[in-house]
Each structure stands twice: as C-alpha cells, then as structure tokens.
Amino acid sequence: MTFPHHPATASRRPRAPVCRIALLFFLAGLGAAVPRAAGQAEPVLPPPDDLKKLSVDQLLDMVVTSVSKRPEKLLDVASAIQVITGEDISRAGATSIPEALRLASNLEVAQVDSRQWAVTARGFNDLFADKMLVLMDGRSVYTPLYGGVYWDVQDTLLQDIDQIEVISGPGATQWGANAVNGVINITTKSAKDTQGGLLFAGGGTELTEDAGGRYGGTLAPGVYYRVYAKYTDRGNSFDPGGQNANDAWRTGQTGFRVDWEAAGGNVLTFQGDAYDATMGQVGPDNIRANGGNLLGRWSDKLSETSDFRLQVYYDQTHRRIPGTFTQDVDTYDTDFQYHCVLVGTNDIVCGFGYRRQDDDIANFSPAQAFLPPDLGQNLLNAFAQDDIALVPDRWHLIAGSKVEHNDYTGYELEPSERIAWTPDKTQTVWTAISRAVRTPDRADVDLYAPANPPYTIAGGPNVVSEELVAYELGYRIQIDPRLAVSISTFYNDYNDLRSLEPLDPPKPFPVVRSSGLVGQSAGAELTADWRVTGAWRLRAGYTDLRASSEPQPGTPDRSANRSVAHDPNQQFSLHSLWDVTPEWQLDADFRAVGPIGSQSVPGYAELNLRLGWRPVTAWEFSIDGQNLLHREHTEFNTPGTRREIPRSVYVRTSWRF
Amino acid sequence: MPKRFRQLRLAAVCRLAAWCAASALVPVAAAQAPAQTAISAENQLKAVFLFNFAQFIAWPQGAFQSLQSPIIIGVLGDDPFGPYLDRVVQGEKIGNRPLVVRRYLRAEDAAECSILFISRSEAGDFDRVKEKLKGRSLLTVGDFAGFARLGGMVRFVTESGKIRLRINVFAAKAVGLTISSKLLAHATIVATEDN
Numbered sequence: 068m069t070f071p072h073h074p075a076t077a078s079r080r081p082r083a084p085v086c087r088i089a090l091l092f093f094l095a096g097l098g099a100a101v102p103r104a105a106g107q108a109e110p111v112l113p114p115p116d117d118l119k120k121l122s123v124d125q126l127l128d129m130v131v132t133s134v135s136k137r138p139e140k141l142l143d144v145a146s147a148i149q150v151i152t153g154e155d156i157s158r159a160g161a162t163s164i165p166e167a168l169r170l171a172s173n174l175e176v177a178q179v180d181s182r183q184w185a186v187t188a189r190g191f192n193d194l195f196a197d198k199m200l201v202l203m204d205g206r207s208v209y210t211p212l213y214g215g216v217y218w219d220v221q222d223t224l225l226q227d228i229d230q231i232e233v234i235s236g237p238g239a240t241q242w243g244a245n246a247v248n249g250v251i252n253i254t255t256k257s258a259k260d261t262q263g264g265l266l267f268a269g270g271g272t273e274l275t276e277d278a279g280g281r282y283g284g285t286l287a288p289g290v291y292y293r294v295y296a297k298y299t300d301r302g303n304s305f306d307p308g309g310q311n312a313n314d315a316w317r318t319g320q321t322g323f324r325v326d327w328e329a330a331g332g333n334v335l336t337f338q339g340d341a342y343d344a345t346m347g348q349v350g351p352d353n354i355r356a357n358g359g360n361l362l363g364r365w366s367d368k369l370s371e372t373s374d375f376r377l378q379v380y381y382d383q384t385h386r387r388i389p390g391t392f393t394q395d396v397d398t399y400d401t402d403f404q405y406h407c408v409l410v411g412t413n414d415i416v417c418g419f420g421y422r423r424q425d426d427d428i429a430n431f432s433p434a435q436a437f438l439p440p441d442l443g444q445n446l447l448n449a450f451a452q453d454d455i456a457l458v459p460d461r462w463h464l465i466a467g468s469k470v471e472h473n474d475y476t477g478y479e480l481e482p483s484e485r486i487a488w489t490p491d492k493t494q495t496v497w498t499a500i501s502r503a504v505r506t507p508d509r510a511d512v513d514l515y516a517p518a519n520p521p522y523t524i525a526g527g528p529n530v531v532s533e534e535l536v537a538y539e540l541g542y543r544i545q546i547d548p549r550l551a552v553s554i555s556t557f558y559n560d561y562n563d564l565r566s567l568e569p570l571d572p573p574k575p576f577p578v579v580r581s582s583g584l585v586g587q588s589a590g591a592e593l594t595a596d597w598r599v600t601g602a603w604r605l606r607a608g609y610t611d612l613r614a615s616s617e618p619q620p621g622t623p624d625r626s627a628n629r630s631v632a633h634d635p636n637q638q639f640s641l642h643s644l645w646d647v648t649p650e651w652q653l654d655a656d657f658r659a660v661g662p663i664g665s666q667s668v669p670g671y672a673e674l675n676l677r678l679g680w681r682p683v684t685a686w687e688f689s690i691d692g693q694n695l696l697h698r699e700h701t702e703f704n705t706p707g708t709r710r711e712i713p714r715s716v717y718v719r720t721s722w723r724f
Numbered sequence: 725m726p727k728r729f730r731q732l733r734l735a736a737v738c739r740l741a742a743w744c745a746a747s748a749l750v751p752v753a754a755a756q757a758p759a760q761t762a763i764s765a766e767n768q769l770k771a772v773f774l775f776n777f778a779q780f781i782a783w784p785q786g787a788f789q790s791l792q793s794p795i796i797i798g799v800l801g802d803d804p805f806g807p808y809l810d811r812v813v814q815g816e817k818i819g820n821r822p823l824v825v826r827r828y829l830r831a832e833d834a835a836e837c838s839i840l841f842i843s844r845s846e847a848g849d850f851d852r853v854k855e856k857l858k859g860r861s862l863l864t865v866g867d868f869a870g871f872a873r874l875g876g877m878v879r880f881v882t883e884s885g886k887i888r889l890r891i892n893v894f895a896a897k898a899v900g901l902t903i904s905s906k907l908l909a910h911a912t913i914v915a916t917e918d919n
Binding site for chain 2: 110111112115118119123124126127128129130493545547548
C-alpha cells in the first residue's frame with residue numbers, strides 16, 4: 068500500500084538543518100542544566116516510631132501511593148504528561164473543566180468571556196484552538212465543524228472525575244487526528260468508586276447558582292451504577308467600557324454509568340450523559356445548545372500478557388445560534404485496541420477505528436454559509452506501536468505509526484519514535500520525533516462568505532492537512548520521595564498552515580482558504596511537585612514558548628491573522644495545598660501570564676483562594692475567591708471584541724451519605 | 725500606567741517568580757538528594773507491617789530453641805526495605821525475645837527465621853522456595869501477584885493507594901501458626917488453589 072503525499076509538499080521552502088540541529092543541542096544543554104519541576108510527588112509517612120504506635124486499621128488507612136498512579140506505562144514517563152487528580156480539582160475550587168485545566172501548567176488556558184475559553188498546548192491558541200484532541204471517557208469532543216471544542220457544553224460531575232491527563236506534544240500515533248499540539252484525556256471514576264450519595268449546593272457573585280447530586284449503588288454482585296444531575300447558572304462578563312456583555316448562561320446536565328466487573332478480568336461499562344444549555348448573546352435571541360451521548364466499552368484480559376478493549380459510542384449535539392446558524396452533528400464511533408507482550412521485551416499495542424459524522428447546518432446569516440449545508444464524513448484509522456526494551460529497565464525504544472483515511476485528503480501517515488533512558492528508578496531522559504497532522508475541517512473547506520454568490524471567500528477547495536514535525540527532549544527526576552521535577556523542551560516545525568489566497572490572481576477576489584503558511588515554535592515546560600510536609604504540598608509550573616508563522620515565499624497570503632499565534636511567551640503558576648488541621652484546608656492558586664503580543668492583551672497575575680472546613684466526614688463547607696487581585700481583568704481577544712472577567716466569590720456546601 | 729511599561733513589568737514578574745521558585749528548589753534538591761536512597765512510602769509501611777506481624781502471630785512450641793531466642797525477620801532476594809526495616813525493628817522486643825533482621829539469598833538459609841518476606845525477585849522461583857521451606861513454622865509474606873493463592877501466607881496488595889492484606893489461613897495452620905483474630909478482622913481470607 069502507498070500513501071500518496073499531498074502536492075503542497077513539493078513546493079515547501081528549503082529547510083535549514085544546521086539551524087535545527089544547533090537548536091536541538093541548545094535544548095539538550097538546557098535540559099542538562101536545569102532539571103526541574105513536574106510529575107507527582109509521593110505521599111510522605113510519619114517517622115517509623117510514630118507508625119509503630121498505630122493500630123492495624125490505622126495503618127491500613129494510610130495512603131502510600133498517589134491514588135492517580137496507574138500501572139506505570141513507560142510512554143507516560145517518556146512524554147510531557149501532567150496529571151490532574153480529582154482531589155486537585157476540588158482543592159483548586161474549580162467549578163468547570165476549563166478551570167480545572169488551569170492546573171496543568173503545560174496548557175494555555177484563557178477565559179474569553181463568561182462561557183468561552185481558548186485552550187491549547189504549545190501555541191497557536193484561539194477561541195476554537197484546532198490542534199488539540201480532547202477526550203471524555205474515550206469520547207472525542209472537538210467539533211468537526213471547526214476542529215475546536217465548545218467548552219461551554221463539556222461537563223460532568225466534577226466530584227466524579229478520576230483524573231485529567233494532559234499531554235503536551237503530538238500524540239497522533241496512538242491517539243489520532245487533531246492530537247497535534249496535545250491531548251486532554253478526561254476520565255471519570257468507575258461506578259464502583261462512587262458508591263453512596265452526594266448532594267451539593269452553592270452560589271456566589273459570578274457562579275450564581277450551582278447545585279447537584281449523585282447516587283451510586285449496586286444492581287447485582289459486581290454490577291455497580293451511579294446517576295447524577297447538576298444545574299449551573301453563571302453571570303455576565305463585561306465589555307471594556309464596563310457594560311454588561313449579556314453573556315450570562317445556565318446549563319443542566321444529567322447522566323449515568325454502570326460498571327460490571329465480571330470474572331476473569333472482564334469489565335463492561337455503559338454510560339451516557341444529556342445536557343441542555345441556554346446562553347445569552349449580543350443579538351436577537353439566546354443561544355440554545357443541547358445534546359447527549361451513549362457509550363459502551365468492553366475490556367477483557369485474555370492472559371497475563373494480553374488484553375483487548377472494544378468501545379462503541381454515539382454522540383449527538385445541537386446548537387442554535389440565532390442570526391447565524393443551527394448545527395446538528397451526529398457521531399458514531401467504534402474503536403478496538405489490542406495489547407500484548409511478546410518474548411518479554413516487546414510491549415505491543417495496536418488497533419483500528421471507524422468514525423462516521425453526519426452534520427446538518429441551517430444557514431441563517433446572509434454574511435456566511437456552510438456549503439453544502441449537510442455532509443457525512445468517514446474517518447478510518449489503524450495503528451501499531453511497539454515498546455522495545457533494548458536493555459531491560461534501562462533503554463527503551465517506542466516506535467509506531469498511525470494510518471488514517473479521511474474524505475478530504477485521503478491517507479495520512481503519523482509515525483513517531485521515542486527513546487527513553489532510565490539510568491535508575493528515579494530519573495528518565497527521553498527524546499522523540501513525531502509527525503502529526505490536523506486534517507481539514509468543515510470551516511476550512513466549506514465556509515463561504517457571503518452566503519450567496521458572488522463570494523468574497525469561496526471556501527477552501529485545495530486545502531491539505533496541516534502538518535507538524537515535532538522534536539522533543541525531556542528529563543524527569545524524583546529527587547526525593549517528596550520532590551519530583553521535570554523539564555520538557557520542544558521544537559515544532561509546521562507546514563501547510565491555513566492561509567487566504569486569491570483564487571485566480573491577479574484578480575484580488577474571491578479568495579480561498581489554502582495551505583500557504585509555515586510556522587515554528589520552541590519552548591520549555593518546567594514543573595515541580597514538592598510535598599514540603601505531610602500536610603503541605605506545593606506544585607509549580609513555568610512554561611516558556613515562542614511561536615510564529617509566516618507565508619511560504621511566493622505565497623500571496625491575505626489572511627494577516629488566520630494562523631497567527633495568540634500566545635503569551637511565558638506563564639508561571641504556583642498551587643499550594645495546605646491541611647491546616649484535619650478539619651481545615653487553605654489552598655491558594657497563583658498564576659502570572661505574559662502579554663499576548665498579536666492581540667495586544669496585557670499580561671496579568673491572578674490569585675484564587677479557597678478555605679475548606681470539614682467538621683465531620685460527611686459535611687464539607689468551602690468559600691472560594693477567584694481572580695482576587697483585580698476588580699476585573701482580560702485574558703484573550705483583540706481590543707474590540709475583548710471581555711473583562713470580574714473578581715468573584717462563591718460558597719458551597721456538600722453532604723455525603 | 726502606560727501599557728507598554730505594564731507589559732514589561734509583568735514579563736519581569738513572571739521571570740522573577742520562576743527564578744525564585746527555581747532557586748528555592750535547587751538547594752533543597754541538592755540537600756536532600758544524597759541523604760538517603762529513597763524507600764517508597766509503600767515499602768516503608770510494609771516494613772512496619774512486618775514488625776507488627778510479630779505481635780499477632782503465635783508460633784507452635786518448639787519453633788524457638790529457648791525462651792530468649794530472637795524473632796528473626798528475614799528478607800529473601802532483592803531487599804526493597806533497605807536500612808528502613810532495621811530502623812523499625814531496632815531495640816524492639818516481644819516478651820523476652822529481641823527482634824533481628826537478616827537478609828538471605830538462598831531459601832535453604834532462610835529456614836531459621838520466624839517471619840520471611842519473599843521478594844518479587846523470587847516470584848519465578850516460588851515453587852522451589854516453598855519446597856525448601858516446607859514444614860517450617862515461619863510466616864511467609866510477599867507482595868507479588870498470586871502470592872497467597874499459590875500458598876504464601878500474607879500478601880500485601882496496594883489498592884486505590886492503600887495497602888490491603890490477603891491472608892491464606894490454611895497455609896499458616898498447616899505449619900502450626902496461629903494468626904490473631906485482630907489481624908484477620910482486617911484482612912481478606914483466601915484459600916490455596918488446590919484446597
């Protein structure tokens with residue numbers, strides 16, 4: 068089989084390998100000089116003399132490993148991964164998934180207005196940042212219309228989140244299309260771990276009402292279930308003149324999950340969610356969004372060294388933006404993965420998947436239209452990856468590739484190669500080279516302006532996939548059971564980024580979307596996780612990033628800002644989790660974000676504080692202050708469209724039974 | 725404040741904050757790195773359990789040579805506890821019996837001890853180890869998969885971040901050991917596969 072390469076490759080500008088090698092050496096030097104921050108520090112026990120005084124049940128109640136720690140996959144150790152646990156989320160007082168994502172210092176998270184967020188890793192951030200793959204319990208949630216995520220409808224009961232893995236850097240080989248700059252993988256707890264009841268209610272100045280509950284029980288021996296429901300109402304942001312931006316919104320969501328742990332390692336999961344949201348906008352009427360999903364997963368252990376997983380889901384979304392359009396998207400997805408160990412030194416994962424997406428758009432606006440208004444798309448993929456222990460416990464080579472077929476550009480090949488060196492159990496040096504692509508989405512190919520001819524923008528008949536070749540080098544070390552640090556560095560080389568070019572030059576119009584830009588980015592992500600004492604934990608992160616794009620020589624690009632990087636060059640965060648007494652918790656999250664030059668957004672520093680009180684195990688009260696340092700501040704967008712995010716406070720109580 | 729100045733100042737604050745964090749961490753790292761080879765919290769707690777077991781086990785008559793004979797806690801194979809286990813046991817006595825720690829490479833040498841932790845390094849060789857220790861009144865403890873099911877007596881299982889005990893009462897009874905109900909109350913009881 069051959070994989071026809073797109074024609075644009077031939078016309079690429081000449082490369083400068085010397086520069087790139089020099090840069091890699093520079094990054095390598097940086098890695099050696101500044102081993103720092105990330106990973107998860109281990110729990111710290113009292114000294115042995117105190118431990119010996121405890122009873123058996125007290126000893127059995129001690130937490131000895133970070134709960135989030137899964138069976139350690141080398142791939143995790145050898146990539147720029149950060150893990151946000153359910154406990155981190157509650158200690159940060161996060162009230163939504165994007166707020167929780169602020170805990171991963173390898174992400175850029177900018178609140179655009181009351182409900183919209185710009186989230187990406189490694190640059191090129193935007194309202195619909197289109198180079199990230201976001202999964203919730205194995206279900207992909209980026210919209211095929213823009214390749215970005217509607218964060219306002221991605222929700223679940225935050226108390227039931229097990230962890231959020233954030234991988235910066237390409238994950239295309241295993242995860243697939245759109246995993247160009249990173250992967251956000253949100254997983255909820257098994258129904259087995261959410262038995263019993265939970266009720267919570269709260270409110271405040273921005274998060275005006277927030278209430279919900281969950282109940283978990285057993286249906287039969289080994290069959291666990293939970294059901295949940297929640298309701299949230301949020302207030303407005305403000306325009307720069309201090310006027311209410313009319314973007315208050317409310318959302319309700321309900322869902323369930325059933326886990327059946329049968330004999331012999333068989334696990335069956337069945338889950339679903341449904342939501343309905345009403346959002347204010349400046350315009351004729353409110354935005355209405357609703358949708359739901361159903362997912363089934365079967366995993367089985369075939370032997371000590373092999374297992375498989377089969378997953379099927381259906382997802383439906385509906386969004387009506389009065390004056391613009393209505394969009395309905397139905398997604399059907401099947402995914403199969405097989406894992407086995409061969410001759411002790413080869414750890415192999417392979418799989419294949421098929422996704423069908425049907426969308427149906429009603430164009431309301433004379434200014435723009437998706438044409439054709441209805442489209443069905445097929446996405447097929449197969450992948451294989453081998454983790455080879457070259458020298459067991461010391462040198463590993465992880466190599467693999469994904470082959471994907473999409474309706475716009477045909478076959479795409481996404482290989483990667485990773486080498487990890489583990490000189491001892493406490494440290495790992497890793498390096499990787501990967502290729503990843505962002506396949507065209509509906510907005511690239513089929514978005515016309517105005518809605519009827521003659522067009523000024525006549526779609527993008529010739530766009531090809533955006534391509535990334537990424538070079539990464541990282542180091543992580545557990546300096547002490549209390550202190551883990553890591554550094555990840557990268558150099559990204561992008562080709563065929565979106566441009567706008569005249570269809571028949573020299574006629575200036577119509578223009579079409581094309582693939583005429585190239586881009587580069589480089590940066591370093593540092594993290595530290597330090598358990599200062601058994602009761603006090605600090606997590607720090609610093610990310611430095613330079614990203615830019617420019618037209619390929621000779622390309623008559625007219626876009627000016629279609630692919631411009633809207634990224635701060637530096638960001639720093641410090642999270643402090645302090646158990647003042649067993650009943651009282653005092654937590655602080657500080658962040659400082661540099662200015663976004665392309666949008667003239669000034670840099671800012673902000674602070675969240677949380678005071679939690681748990682007088683008895685069943686009851687918890689907390690008061691949270693968000694963005695306390697300024698009456699209001701702005702995080703994203705050009706001056707005309709910018710919104711100010713106000714300081715806010717809310718209180719919450721929860722009861723477990 | 726002029727906008728440009730504000731931007732510069734914030735960039736400077738970012739950098740300064742990062743450097744402060746870095747310079748605060750580096751000396752700590754340097755001071756702590758060589759201090760001790762890291763024994764994980766998980767293994768520390770297991771070491772404390774090994775000490776605890778001495779208080780919850782009754783050995784049959786004749787298991788010790790004299791009333792003052794020590795209770796020997798042995799580690800067979802790769803030692804996950806290092807000096808931590810010695811620190812836990814140091815100076816401790818159960819009745820008149822002092823506690824001592826010994827490490828073994830060969831199962832036949834380990835027959836002298838009272839509590840024996842069988843390391844993961846011996847998992848592949850467990851059948852032979854059991855054969856060498858057959859009939860000896862010693863409590864076997866381990867943490868590898870299948871340990872209790874395959875005839876080991878106490879297995880540590882780490883679940884959701886905490887340690888759980890699985891005890892094969894039949895294997896202990898077979899060599900005359902009595903395990904206190906205070907310990908059994910907190911454990912999962914398992915049987916050997918062929919029972």
